[in-house]
Amino acid sequence: MLTLSNVRKSYGDLVAVDGLSLTVAEGEIFGLLGPNGAGKSTTVHMAVGLLPPDAGTVTIGDLGPPTHADVRRMLGVAPQALALYDELTGDENLRFLGQMYGLSGARLSARVDAVLALVGLTDRRRDRASTYSGGMKRRLNLAAALVHEPRLLLLDEPTVGVDPQSRNAILDQILALRAAGHTIVYTTHYMEEAARLCDRVGIVDHGKLLAVDTVEGLIRAHGGRPVLVAQTDAGERRIETDDPVRALTELSASHRVDDFHVARASLEQVFLNLTGRRLRD
Ligand SMILES: Nc1ncnc2c1ncn2[C@@H]1O[C@H](COP(=O)(O)OP(=O)(O)OP(=O)(O)O)[C@@H](O)[C@H]1O
Ligand SMILES: [Mg+2]
Structure with missing residues (x-):
């Protein structure tokens, strides 16, 4: 569903992603686990065509690069830096994005209703996003990624700042999305989330993919x-x-x-054994 081949990205002298290759299979939840600055967001931005790689290629399914308009429509991204219009209500934010993806009429209304319910914001839909709490904005940001029912969904730290109850609800909903056939790339520095959600996890550090496997497999191979x-x-x-x-x-x-x-051993131990450092420093 997503193939990155030897992608690289530098910001000036800083190498953010350093020859990273990975393949995400259709229907799986693929986790990218790594500490702050590992290159996760840069990788996500290249995967969805928001940032051109300096080298290497990105392919969505067998359709080609994500920069093609019809390929883009298959993708949904919840960026780490919130992409919301503060002056619009929750409802208006979602309607606007849905229209950009070509939805209209009853179909658009039904999708907006569905994703608002999914993230638990139905009762706040008429309020401006600027009046939402941080966690509510994070949940609206997730809803925005889902409104057009993308086949491939990239979620960049979607639970940061979200309270434990809403976080649990979000994780359950992500599992439900997988059950409904969506493919999901999930970045996090919370190893518990990676362990609970992901079919496979890639451990990233300094822009490199150090290991990829199931959580069990990673622990067996690198956990001691x-x-x-x-x-x-x-x-x-x-x-x-x-x-x-x-x-x-x-x-x-x-x-x-x-x-x-x-x-x-936990994924924390796996990371320590692979890098000599702790995931949370
Ligand atoms: N727009 C930018 N300009 C300059 N440097 C950048 C930019 N974006 C990211 N970087 C640098 O690239 C490296 C990778 O950043 P990136 O945001 O991809 O990491 P991350 O794994 O998503 O981290 P976090 O867990 O903190 O979100 C970091 O050293 C960061 O400082
Ligand atoms: Mg990031």
């Missing part, structure tokens, strides 16, 4: 072994092992074990 953590009569024991049950059996033969758990 599970650790048995046990409270014993001789204090806490931490045993790195591929077989925690066996390690526990052996430990309990020589010690009284009062409590234990098995700590599995």
Whole structure:
């Protein structure tokens, strides 16, 4: 559905995206996980044709580059920097964008109603966007990406500043969009979101894609072994092992074990092992 081949982008001397290649399959949620400045937004902007790559190519499906008008219509983007008209109401923002994508009449009204309901803003639809809270603006920004039912949806940190309840609702709605057949690219620096949502995750740092796999696969390949953590009569024991049950059996033969758990690596650990740095510094 989306192929980036060796794309590069520099801002002056700063290399923001450094020869990045990836393929997003139809119907999957593909996560781009990386810290601030990793190049996620720059990658998204190139993927949707808002920013020309310095080198490399972007292809949408088998249709060609996203700069073609008819290819663009298949794309929806919720940019990290909000793209809303403050002086228009929520309703007017969505109607305006829908019209730009060629919707009109009853179809436009139905789509606006549907996406407002989806992001929980129906009761605020007649208010100007300037009177929305930060989280409401973020939700309207997401609705704007959805109004024309794009096949490929790129969401750049769509939950930043959104309260936990609305965040959960948004994540559920993104899963529902996948179930309805949409393909989704999702950037985040929240590893919990990537783990909950994404079929596959690409780890990005300094404009490079360091690894791509399912969350399970990334943890298996780059997370290190599970650790048995046990409270014993001789204090806490931490045993790195591929077989925690066996390690526990052996430990309990020589010690009284009062409590234990098995700590599995997270995406945080994967990032640390791949880069030598923490995802959140
Ligand atoms: N318009 C711009 N002009 C100059 N430098 C830029 C511009 N946009 C991005 N950069 C730089 O390019 C690098 C990558 O930025 P980008 O916004 O793509 O990262 P990101 O992964 O989206 O980060 P964040 O998680 O903070 O959103 C950063 O070093 C950033 O400072
Ligand atoms: Mg960004």
